[in-house]
Amino acid sequence: xxxxxxxxxxxxxxxxxxxxxxxxxxxxxxxxxxxxxxxxxxxxxxxxxxxxxxxxxxxxxxxxxxxxxxxxxxxxxxxxxxxxxxxxxxxxxxxxxxxxxxxxxxxxxxxxxxxxxxxxxxxxxxxxxxxxxxxxxxxxxxxxxxxxxxxxxxxxxxxxxxxxxxxxxxxxxxxxxxxxxxxxxxxxxxxxxxxxxxxxxxxxxxxxxxxxxxxxxxxxxxxxxxxxxxxxxxxxxxxxxxxxxxxxxxxxxxxxxxxxxxxxxxxxxxxxxxxxxxxxxxxxxxxxxxxxxxxxxxxxxxxxxxxxxxxxxxxxxxxxxxxxxxxxxxxxxxxxxxxxxxxxxxxxxxxxxxxxxxxxxxxxxxxxxxxxxxxxxxxxxxxxxxxxxxxxxxxxxxxxxxxxxxxxxxxxxxxxxxxxxxxxxxxxxxxxxxxxxxxxxxxxxxxxxxxxxxxxxxxxxxxxxxxxxxxxxxxxxxxxxxxxxxxxxxxxxxxxxxxxxxxxxxxxxxxxxxxxxxxxxxxxxxxxxxxxxxxxxxxxxxxxxxxxxxxxxxxxxxxxxxxxxxxxxxxxxxxxxxxxxxxxxxxxxxx
RNA sequence: GGUCCGGUAGCUCAGCUGGAUAGAGCAUCAGCCUUCUAAGCUGAGGGUCAUUGGUUCGAAUCCAAUCCGGAUCACCA
Numbered sequence: 001x002x003x004x005x006x007x008x009x010x011x012x013x014x015x016x017x018x019x020x021x022x023x024x025x026x027x028x029x030x031x032x033x034x035x036x037x038x039x040x041x042x043x044x045x046x047x048x049x050x051x052x053x054x055x056x057x058x059x060x061x062x063x064x065x066x067x068x069x070x071x072x073x074x075x076x077x078x079x080x081x082x083x084x085x086x087x088x089x090x091x092x093x094x095x096x097x098x099x100x101x102x103x104x105x106x107x108x109x110x111x112x113x114x115x116x117x118x119x120x121x122x123x124x125x126x127x128x129x130x131x132x133x134x135x136x137x138x139x140x141x142x143x144x145x146x147x148x149x150x151x152x153x154x155x156x157x158x159x160x161x162x163x164x165x166x167x168x169x170x171x172x173x174x175x176x177x178x179x180x181x182x183x184x185x186x187x188x189x190x191x192x193x194x195x196x197x198x199x200x201x202x203x204x205x206x207x208x209x210x211x212x213x214x215x216x217x218x219x220x221x222x223x224x225x226x227x228x229x230x231x232x233x234x235x236x237x238x239x240x241x242x243x244x245x246x247x248x249x250x251x252x253x254x255x256x257x258x259x260x261x262x263x264x265x266x267x268x269x270x271x272x273x274x275x276x277x278x279x280x281x282x283x284x285x286x287x288x289x290x291x292x293x294x295x296x297x298x299x300x301x302x303x304x305x306x307x308x309x310x311x312x313x314x315x316x317x318x319x320x321x322x323x324x325x326x327x328x329x330x331x332x333x334x335x336x337x338x339x340x341x342x343x344x345x346x347x348x349x350x351x352x353x354x355x356x357x358x359x360x361x362x363x364x365x366x367x368x369x370x371x372x373x374x375x376x377x378x379x380x381x382x383x384x385x386x387x388x389x390x391x392x393x394x395x396x397x398x399x400x401x402x403x404x405x406x407x408x409x410x411x412x413x414x415x416x417x418x419x420x421x422x423x424x425x426x427x428x429x430x431x432x433x434x435x436x437x438x439x440x441x442x443x444x445x446x447x448x449x450x451x452x453x454x455x456x457x458x459x460x461x462x463x464x465x466x467x468x469x470x471x472x473x474x475x476x477x478x479x480x481x482x483x484x485x486x487x488x489x490x491x492x493x494x495x496x497x498x499x500x501x502x503x504x505x506x507x508x509x510x511x512x513x514x515x516x517x518x519x520x521x522x523x524x525x526x527x528x529x530x531x532x533x534x535x536x537x538x539x540x541x542x543x544x545x546x547x548x549x550x551x552x553x554x555x556x557x558x559x560x561x562x563x564x565x566x567x568x569x570x571x572x573x574x575x576x577x578x579x580x581x582x583x584x585x586x587x588x589x590x591x
Numbered sequence: 592g593g594u595c596c597g598g599u600a601g602c603u604c605a606g607c608u609g610g611a612u613a614g615a616g617c618a619u620c621a622g623c624c625u626u627c628u629a630a631g632c633u634g635a636g637g638g639u640c641a642u643u644g645g646u647u648c649g650a651a652u653c654c655a656a657u658c659c660g661g662a663u664c665a666c667c668a
Contacts, residue, residue: 047610279668323666329667360664420630453604470616471616548631
């Protein structure tokens with residue numbers, strides 16, 4: 001049980017003892033004591049005064065005395081300043097915490113709780129390569145999955161590939177027009193980039209044709225509609241839906257190229273899925289749901305036979321759920337897929353890692369599912385994340401300001417190599433060891449950079465800052481870990497020695513931080529927020545570095561102190577490692 | 592226009608279920624490598640927490656209004 005919980009219970013009990021008063025955890029606050037005051041944890045008394053106490057000092061003294069009387073092994077002293085009851089916690093408590101947990105590599109994690117949850121993330125289109133925005137999505141999805149696992153959930157990672165639709169046909173048409181039979185092999189280009197080039201070529205040609213028509217006195221709108229290349233795309237989409245052999249074959253071939261490219265990228269960044277759904281298989285889902293909705297009068301049919309739902313009483317608009325030609329739209333197939341996931345995996349929670357531009361869509365999705373009383377409705381949870389912007393503004397594919405995922409990964413790994421070479425600390429590494437190290441550091445820097453901020457907020461990606469390996473960065477934490485490992489290689493740990501010593505300030509600081517790890521994990525899981533973990537391990541690493549600069553482990557004053565500090569080092573290393581793992585980041589033994 | 596999200600140091604961000612003098616990192620400046628990895632440590636400067644009003648013993652945090660920025664409101668996905 002965490003110290004905060006112990007303290008909460010103790011306060012509740014003491015108030016009951018002294019005043020026969022019943023309060024709950026919500027009635028008072030417990031904080032870490034500020035540095036400038038004596039004590040470790042603080043009970044804020046003001047809110048309790050509302051329960052008819054004369055003065056905070058009297059309440060504080062009586063409460064403080066009772067807490068110590070009943071918990072003499074934990075609380076040893078208190079002081080009261082302006083309504084804050086500051087409690088000092090016994091060194092024995094901290095040392096017991098250390099002794100019981102320092103070598104537990106699962107410290108802070110919880111056993112299986114029987115709950116099953118699916119995390120859907122990545123969800124790429126198959127007409128162009130992955131970019132920076134996908135990276136944030138991937139890292140978030142992966143990390144949230146890991147955090148939930150640490151909290152005892154059985155997690156399934158899934159991905160829905162948007163493998164059909166107009167955007168795919170654009171690349172296909174352009175390939176037919178311009179490729180002259182070229183393939184990724186003949187051009188020596190990664191498959192997804194190869195197909196992406198034709199998507200760009202389509203847009204260039206389309207723009208050219210539109211301009212041409214406007215010169216012939218077309219309006220902008222008509223020109224966009226009548227451009228021959230756009231007509232060809234629409235024809236191709238119809239042919240695809242009709243299952244025309246040559247179109248399907250081309251579609252399979254080009255998607256195949258893209259999948260090869262994606263597979264390489266996913267492998268490189270360490271991302272994978274337990275289940276991949278393809279929109280070409282799911283886009284027809286939801287027809288029976290539409291029928292259900294009509295039967296229940298949740299949906300209604302318009303004159304042109306399209307089917308709608310009226311959400312105006314929920315403050316939203318009317319929404320189409322089935323086209324007049326009888327095909328499902330995005331929202332319909334999503335309800336179908338939600339249901340399918342639920343049935344296939346028997347999940348209790350279904351998390352969607354999707355950008356915040358789809359907040360409205362996800363709201364509508366859940367609302368419709370609820371109105372239909374679909375079993376999976378309440379399980380739906382949208383992890384909405386903000387866009388990644390550049391210092392110059394938004395990424396725009398048309399202006400070529402999109403940051404390509406593969407390029408960025410390469411650049412980060414390259415920067416890691418340059419830094420490492422300059423420092424020259426691992427000259428004895430073999431070539432494969434070096435390659436592995438550069439990747440660990442480069443990817444670590446990138447993942448940490450994208451995960452360290454609140455997912456809900458949009459963020460600015462500053463290329464210069466992101467390649468900085470100092471301060472609040474992945475490599476800083478990796479470095480702290482490597483230093484600890486280096487010390488542990490030099491000095492043997494002797495677990496027999498029984499430690500009973502007074503703790504110095506910077507020794508205790510580490511334990512106070514370590515004690516919070518379990519709470520941080522459950523908080524991060526509750527909020528689906530990896531940045532909580534990132535911020536925490538950064539603070540812990542800083543605390544440890546500060547300790548290390550002040551006190552020596554190997555040259556400790558006594559054997560007992562040396563053993564104590566070795567245990568502190570081991571525990572810190574374990575927490576840093578498992579925290580980083582929850583972010584999808586490896587830690588190197590040396591760097 | 593409706594709805595939703597955001598505005599904290601030069602920059603990037605914490606803090607937001609109300610609590611003590613608003614915190615980090617980067618950048619700037621000043622120190623620390625015969626001593627466990629200097630990708631480190633210590634210190635300094637830097638703030639009208641967008642604005643105004645309200646609630647409260649107490650507001651960056653809650654409420655209202657205003658200003659600024661963004662997203663969204665498709666028979667696209």
